[in-house]
Amino acid sequence: xxxxxxxxxxxxxxxxxxxxxxxxxxxxxxxxxxxxxxxxxxxxxxxxxxxxxxxxxxxxxxxxxxxxxxxxxxxxxxxxxxxxxxxxxxxxxxxxxxxxxxxxxxxxxxxxxxxxxxxxxxxxxxxxxxxxxxxxxxxxxxxxxxxxxxxxxxxxxxxxxxxxxxxxxxxxxxxxxxxxxxxxxxxxxxxxxxxxxxxxxxxxxxxxxxxxxxxxxxxxxxxxxxxxxxxxxxxxxxxxxxxxxxxxxxxxxxxxxxxxxxxxxxxxxxxxxxxxxxxxxxxxxxxxxxxxxxxxxxxxxxxxxxxxxxxxxxxxxxxxxxxxxxxxxxxxxxxxxxxxxxxxxxxxxxxxxxxxxxxxxxxxxxxxxxxxxxxxxxxxxxxxxxxxxxxxxxxxxxxxxxxxxxxxxxxxxxxxxxxxxx
Numbered sequence: 472x473x474x475x476x477x478x479x480x481x482x483x484x485x486x487x488x489x490x491x492x493x494x495x496x497x498x499x500x501x502x503x504x505x506x507x508x509x510x511x512x513x514x515x516x517x518x519x520x521x522x523x524x525x526x527x528x529x530x531x532x533x534x535x536x537x538x539x540x541x542x543x544x545x546x547x548x549x550x551x552x553x554x555x556x557x558x559x560x561x562x563x564x565x566x567x568x569x570x571x572x573x574x575x576x577x578x579x580x581x582x583x584x585x586x587x588x589x590x591x592x593x594x595x596x597x598x599x600x601x602x603x604x605x606x607x608x609x610x611x612x613x614x615x616x617x618x619x620x621x622x623x624x625x626x627x628x629x630x631x632x633x634x635x636x637x638x639x640x641x642x643x644x645x646x647x648x649x650x651x652x653x654x655x656x657x658x659x660x661x662x663x664x665x666x667x668x669x670x671x672x673x674x675x676x677x678x679x680x681x682x683x684x685x686x687x688x689x690x691x692x693x694x695x696x697x698x699x700x701x702x703x704x705x706x707x708x709x710x711x712x713x714x715x716x717x718x719x720x721x722x723x724x725x726x727x728x729x730x731x732x733x734x735x736x737x738x739x740x741x742x743x744x745x746x747x748x749x750x751x752x753x754x755x756x757x758x759x760x761x762x763x764x765x766x767x768x769x770x771x772x773x774x775x776x777x778x779x780x781x782x783x784x785x786x787x788x789x790x791x792x793x794x795x796x797x798x799x800x801x802x803x804x805x806x807x808x809x810x811x812x813x814x815x816x817x818x819x820x821x822x823x824x825x826x827x828x829x830x831x832x833x834x835x836x837x838x839x840x841x842x843x844x845x846x847x848x849x850x851x852x853x854x855x856x857x858x859x860x861x862x863x864x865x866x867x868x869x870x871x872x873x874x875x876x877x878x879x880x881x882x883x884x885x886x887x888x889x890x891x892x893x
Contacts, residue, residue, distance in 0.1 A: 472646060473497075475547040477540065477576050478554030478569075479505055481789075482589065482614050484514045485621045486553050488521060491528035492626075493650045497543035498536045501572065509536045517788040517815070520622050544579040549587055549647055553614070556591040558792075562726035562750070563734075566592060570599075577604050585640045587647075589614045591724075593731050594664035597634065601660075608637040610644060611660045613667030618722075618784045630654035634663025671728035672746055677713035678720045679752040685716035685891030686756075695891020696873070716891035717872035718845070719756040721794035722783045726750055757794065760843050761801045763869050763888055768840060772806030775864065777835040780846025781813035788815045795845035799826055810835045814850060832859060841867040847874040854878075860885055 472494045476487040479500035487498040500506055505515050512526035528534030537543055544550060554572050557565040569590050577600075580586065586604070588597055588611045597611045611634040617624040628651045633644055636659060648655055658666075681702075685695035695716040703710045720726070729749045736743035761771075768774055781795045782788060790796055795811075802809050803826065810827045811819060812835035819828050829835035832850065836842055836859050844851065856878050860866045866885045868875065873889035880887060 472548045472643075473546050474647070475499055475540070475543045475550045477550060477552050478572065478590065479509060479515070479536070480553075480555045481516050481518065481618070481621070482555055482616050483553035484509070484516070484521060484525070485518065485616065485625055486551060486589070487534060488514075488524040488528055489622060489625045489651070490551075490647075491531075491534035492524075494533070494647075496528070496534050497547075498534070499538070499540045499543055499576065500536075501538055501575065503538045506536045506538045518621050519619065524622065540576045541579045544576060544584075545581050547580065547584050549585045549643060550576070550580050552586065552588045552590055554590050556727070558723045558727050562723055562730045564591065564593065564727055564731060566596065570596075573600065574603075577607070580607065582606055585610060585643050587612060587644070591667070591727060592664070594661055594668060594735065597660040597664060601636070608635075608640045609660065610635045610640055611663045612644075613663060613670075618787050618789075626651055628652040628654075630656055632656045632658065632663050632666050634658050634660035636660060668728045668732050671725045672732055672749065674713045675720055675725040675729050675749050675753065676745070678725075679749050679756070681714040681716050682719065682756045682759075682890060683752060686759075688716075688891045689893050692893050693891075694893075698891070715872075716889075718759070718794055718890070719753045721757075721792055721797070723792040726753070757797065758801070759890060760798055760845075760869050760871055761805070764802075764841055764843070765805075767867055767886070767888075768865075770806075771802060773808070774840045775808045775810065775838060776802050777829070777839040777842040778802070778809055778811045779813070779832070779835060779842055779844050779851060780848060781811055781816050781819075782846055785847050788817075790816065790820065793845075795843075796820065796823070798843060798845065799823060810839065813846070814848070833862065836860075837862040839863050840865045841869060844868065844870040844872075844874050847872070851875060852878065856882065856885075 474490050474494045474496045476483050477499045479498050487496050490496045514521045554569045556569050586607045586609045597609055601609045615624055631648050631652050633655055688695040699714050702708050702714050703712050733747045778799055783793045799809050810829045812829040832854055869888050871890045879885050
């Protein structure tokens with residue numbers, strides 16, 4: 472089976488590399504620089520094991536890359552559309568960009584090929600493309616990208632949701648998905664699109680809910696961690712529920728689907744109450760760390776704050792929509808002196824040129840009035856916190872998710888603050 476994976480950022484690179492274990496794959500993207508780097512075995516974004524898997528596919532001859540869709544698309548059995556959908560600062564999707572890329576590629580696809588969409592597009596976009604390119608059979612399968620463990624999530628999928636209208640494509644998709652799961656949920660494309668929106672919105676709702684509950688715990692003497700354990704012990708909720716108190720959700724992925732459903736309700740004149748409130752609640756919680764610093768230190772102007780861990784999530788190097796970067800901007804606006812440390816980040820965004828990028832934990836914490844732990848990393852767990860705390864001007868550590876509970880929770884000389892604890 473010949474596969475073309477079109478759109479090579481995080482989703483597309485993972486899809487192409489994993490599929491190349493089992494099929495002949497050509498990754499296509501119009502960005503020539505990205506193609507050159509991928510052809511040399513370097514993905515455009517860090518993901519554990521991804522570069523090595525790409526190199527393996529290249530060496531075995533199962534994986535190639537091209538910035539010209541004409542030849543690969545002319546012989547493809549499946550064209551898998553994986554362009555990531557850009558979002559703006561209001562978590563709104565730029566659908567026009569993605570559709571524009573696809574309209575540049577699809578005219579070269581051979582008749583009879585299956586077009587499989589996994590981009591993060593609003594419900595109804597599959598039908599839009601079906602109408603415009605009626606010579607093809609389309610399918611929609613929502614992506615299941617898990618940053619930091621994307622390869623495992625792709626190759627050991629619990630299930631795959633597949634939305635189809637033409638049942639003749641079933642055997643092709645069954646062959647494509649067989650190496651990754653035996654559980655395929657077949658449904659119409661609009662249902663598959665809505666599954667993605669609903670799943671992310673539900674996860675976002677769970678996070679917003681437990682964080683609101685946690686803030687009430689802070690005011691009443693309850694421990695949100697204990698409350699979370701109690702909730703998840705009920706079989707109607709379950710141990711894997713997204714009910715761990717901590718920082719607000721970030722990155723744009725969950726918020727994008729909340730905004731998409733909110734806008735859909737407005738467009739269809741269907742009043743929604745719960746879904747729009749998810750983003751409002753989360754936006755309020757995004758200020759939790761800054762509020763805690765102000766409650767302990769008062770006016771932040773002139774204070775030195777260390778911000779530890781800058782990426783959007785663990786095991787990646789992306790700063791896109793990072794909650795830590797947002798906090799850094801809040802602190803700078805309040806007049807604080809910020810020292811940022813993350814060994815996975817080579818340089819800070821250009822608009823943070825006045826922020827000190829520390830080369831080590833020692834450099835970030837020495838003389839600091841407080842530290843904020845925004846992301847977990849092995850070096851934070853392995854650090855000599857007894858020595859590091861002694862170097863701080865005040866031993867105040869704001870740790871929303873409680874990443875350092877084991878290291879600092881029982882330390883007699885540190886004020887260690889996490890979400891949901893009074």
